[in-house]
Amino acid sequence: xxxxxxxxxxxxxxxxxxxxxxxxxxxxxxxxxxxxxxxxxxxxxxxxxxxxxxxxxxxxxxxxxxxxxxxxxxxxxxxx
Numbered sequence: 001x002x003x004x005x006x007x008x009x010x011x012x013x014x015x016x017x018x019x020x021x022x023x024x025x026x027x028x029x030x031x032x033x034x035x036x037x038x039x040x041x042x043x044x045x046x047x048x049x050x051x052x053x054x055x056x057x058x059x060x061x062x063x064x065x066x067x068x069x070x071x072x073x074x075x076x077x078x079x080x
Contacts, residue, residue: 026064
């Protein structure tokens with residue numbers, strides 16, 4: 001295996017682990033802090049709940065991708 005390929009696979013594996021940990025943490029934080037409110041919103045205002053859920057998904061994607069990118073830049077800066 002080429003050195004560049006191994007380096008890319010290592011970076012991918014690290015990113016996958018970090019991203020998975022952040023997604024799990026995000027899930028439990030939202031469940032803890034917003035769970036009851038989201039449940040009530042779903043029961044009483046279904047369309048509003050759908051919009052809020054979509055915004056949470058988009059927000060999660062943007063924020064977690066930014067955090068993952070920042071962490072990987074920090075890791076690569078140390079190793080190189």
